[in-house]
Amino acid sequence: MGIGRRIDQSTPTMPLSAQGSIVGPKNTEPVKQAVAEAGKDSKPQAASFIPQSPKYSFADVILPARTLEAIQNALAIKDKSDQVFDAWGFSETHKHSRKVGLNLYGPPGTGKTMVAHAIAEYLGKKLLVINYADIESKFVGDTPKNLTEAFRIATDSDSILFFDEADAILSRRVTNMNNATDTSVNQTRSVMLTLLNDYQGVILFATNYISNYDPAFMRRILAHIDFELPDFDCRVRLLKKLIPTKLPHDIRTEELAREFDQISGSDISNAILMAAFRAARAEEPLVKHEYLADALQGIMKSKRANNTWSDRSDSVKVETRPVSEEYVKSQLKLEELK
Amino acid sequence: MIIEALLIGAALLVGGSLVAKYWNSIVDWLKRCLQKVKQVIKTAVYGTKVFIKKIGEAIEEISKHYAKENGRWQETVITRKVNERDVPEDIRAMAQKYRETDITDELEAQLTR
Numbered sequence: 001m002g003i004g005r006r007i008d009q010s011t012p013t014m015p016l017s018a019q020g021s022i023v024g025p026k027n028t029e030p031v032k033q034a035v036a037e038a039g040k041d042s043k044p045q046a047a048s049f050i051p052q053s054p055k056y057s058f059a060d061v062i063l064p065a066r067t068l069e070a071i072q073n074a075l076a077i078k079d080k081s082d083q084v085f086d087a088w089g090f091s092e093t094h095k096h097s098r099k100v101g102l103n104l105y106g107p108p109g110t111g112k113t114m115v116a117h118a119i120a121e122y123l124g125k126k127l128l129v130i131n132y133a134d135i136e137s138k139f140v141g142d143t144p145k146n147l148t149e150a151f152r153i154a155t156d157s158d159s160i161l162f163f164d165e166a167d168a169i170l171s172r173r174v175t176n177m178n179n180a181t182d183t184s185v186n187q188t189r190s191v192m193l194t195l196l197n198d199y200q201g202v203i204l205f206a207t208n209y210i211s212n213y214d215p216a217f218m219r220r221i222l223a224h225i226d227f228e229l230p231d232f233d234c235r236v237r238l239l240k241k242l243i244p245t246k247l248p249h250d251i252r253t254e255e256l257a258r259e260f261d262q263i264s265g266s267d268i269s270n271a272i273l274m275a276a277f278r279a280a281r282a283e284e285p286l287v288k289h290e291y292l293a294d295a296l297q298g299i300m301k302s303k304r305a306n307n308t309w310s311d312r313s314d315s316v317k318v319e320t321r322p323v324s325e326e327y328v329k330s331q332l333k334l335e336e337l338k
Numbered sequence: 339m340i341i342e343a344l345l346i347g348a349a350l351l352v353g354g355s356l357v358a359k360y361w362n363s364i365v366d367w368l369k370r371c372l373q374k375v376k377q378v379i380k381t382a383v384y385g386t387k388v389f390i391k392k393i394g395e396a397i398e399e400i401s402k403h404y405a406k407e408n409g410r411w412q413e414t415v416i417t418r419k420v421n422e423r424d425v426p427e428d429i430r431a432m433a434q435k436y437r438e439t440d441i442t443d444e445l446e447a448q449l450t451r
Contacts, residue, residue: 320378320414328404328411332339332385 049134049150051126051159056117062237062265063111064228071115074102074223078123078202100202101220103166105210106227109266112206115227116162119204126159132168143184144191151195158201166205170217171324189214196220209321229264232257238268247276248286255289260296262303271295339385340446345369348449357426361448364388367418368401375403375414388445389438390429397425397433 063071078100085091085098102119104112120127128150135146147169154161163169169192193216196203205221207213218224230238235257242265243251263271275291329337348365368386375383382405389400396419403414422430432439 317417318374318378318414319416320375320412323404323411323413325411328384328413331387331402331413332404334339334385337384 049128049130049153051128051153051157054117054121054127056114057121058118061111061114061118062230062234062241063115064231064234067225067227070223070225071102071119074100074225075119075122077222099200099222101196101205101222102203103205103207103210103213103221103224104227105207105224107229107264108208109264110227110229111265112227113164116160116164116204116206119202120160120162123160123202125202126157127162128154128157128159129162129164131164135169141187143188147188147191147195151199154201154203155199161199161201161203163203163205165207167207167209167212170205170207170214171212189216193217193220212321212323212327229262232261234265235260235263235268238265239272242269242272249288249292250286251275251289251292256293256296259293260300263296263299267296267299271299274298339387340368340442340449341385342372342383344446344449345372345386356424360424360426360429361445363420363424364399364445365449367399371401371403371416374416375405378414379405379407379412381405381407387440387442389440389442390425390433391438392433392435393419395422396420397422397430400438 061068081098085094091098104115106112116129117127130150135143135150137143137146150161153159169188171189196217197220210224236253239251239253239257243249243253271292272295274295275287278291278295279287325337329335345365345368368388372383372386383403384406385404387402389402391398391400398417398419400415400417403416405412405414425433429441429444432441
């Protein structure tokens with residue numbers, strides 16, 4: 001998949017024949033070679049790999065109590081690492097376990113990216129945000145090079161690595177490699193595994209599709225944190241927080257929170273803005289409750305049109321995504337798919 | 339795994355018991371799911387699995403359909419919520435909070451009786 005070309009357009013550095021032998025984490029020598037190769041001419045090449053200051057803190061984030069507790073538990077591992085590793089001697093028995101990998105998964109708009117920023121802010125570090133488009137290259141061998149460069153910059157700048165939409169890079173490897181693309185996918189996954197093994201910093205992943213992760217990555221991630229749609233209390237808090245204090249309105253937040261139970265924080269944010277513009281256009285002195293209710297209703301309707309169909313009084317959600325053959329076999333408990 | 343032919347040819351369970359109503363409702367729903375999947379990916383469904391999950395006071399029914407389109411496998415997940423009281427006791431007891439429980443074998447047993 002060619003998603004643009006990065007600034008350094010050198011010729012492909014990895015001959016195809018060299019990559020065919022890279023099939024998984026057990027055969028690590030060729031992968032390490034690829035990592036070393038990738039690192040050789042990894043000059044700073046893209047403006048996209050620039051660590052940024054966190055944009056949000058935990059004060060900005062509204063999450064269900066269970067999600068917040070899971071994040072706090074995971075962060076305690078970093079806070080207490082001196083005690084556990086140095087004072088209690090785990091640095092002898094768990095030499096490579098200081099790294100913290102957290103996977104934030106759940107529906108869109110539930111605050112995963114905000115939390116990544118908040119974690120960086122909490123730990124007093126910058127955030128190096130990596131999107132799939134930043135690392136993927138149509139030139140064979142360039143994707144591992146870009147990955148290696150991202151890890152190098154994160155290490156050098158003591159930043160937190162954040163892979164947004166991480167299923168694109170952590171998805172399952174292909175077992176029946178039929179073409180160069182399959183080989184390249186496996187090579188990238190294997191390089192990623194090696195980089196993860198060696199990396200000692202904090203790394204965050206965010207995804208809507210955790211089920212597509214390769215099990216090898218699942219094992220290397222310390223904690224998986226489930227981001228659910230906000231519950232009633234969260235919806236009330238979100239509405240109250242996202243309605244500006246200066247805004248004249250007659251919005252009954254609890255009523256809306258009760259009525260709209262399948263909306264995300266992002267939906268609420270958009271709806272409030274839409275309601276405000278509607279009131280401004282109509283030259284109303286305040287934003288009416290009905291305007292926000294209509295905006296939320298519109299969002300719900302568009303979601304249904306996009307993903308659902310009516311089934312009795314219940315809404316039915318439909319999601320389709322590409323999966324690997326291995327995944328289908330494992331789900332259907334079949335040795336072969338005829 | 340449930341194949342499409344089994345669902346299409348499934349006869350309704352006789353009787354007005356909760357058990358019969360429940361399985362008939364699932365079969366009816368799955369038939370409509372298959373139609374929906376074909377609208378989305380426009381190819382035959384290879385196999386279907388059915389799961390349940392407890393969410394608050396409701397039970398979520400999840401059907402997963404696997405089909406190959408243009409050489410790539412696709413998973414279509416369709417979920418709906420049903421009221422707990424519409425679910426027979428033995429199935430309700432299997433439902434776990436926030437975790438999918440596979441009830442494909444139970445459904446298959448009903449379909450092949």
